[in-house]
Amino acid sequence: MSQKSSVPQAAKFVSQALKRDTSTVLTTIITLLATDLGEIVLGADAVGIAKARQRAKRTWPVALGFLLGCGMGASWEAKIELCALILPIDFALLALALAMTRQPGKSGD
Secondary structure: OOHHHHHHHHHHHHHHHHHHOHHHHHHHHHHHHHHHHHHHHHOOOHHHHHHHHHHHHHHHHHHHHHHHHHHHHHHHHHHHHHHHHHHHHHHHHHHHHHHHHOOOOOOOO
């Protein structure tokens, strides 16, 4: 199997995983980002590199948020044990409050 054919096959496998089980979404995002970064660094096709760069621009903030959340959760768990569960609950309540304050159909004038 050549390198060119392995990238589309990996993307196909990951998209199939998304359809089956939603618990794999963050793992899938990390996998796609790693695949895209590999394509950017090792790819020979300029069009493929440009597409990988566009996909990486969309996925890196999600991957960074995931990694920061893991780090914050681990450090809080080490310091305050089970009370660290307050962190994701606070973030969820903040997201809910922000979503409720947003008025549908209005632009941010």
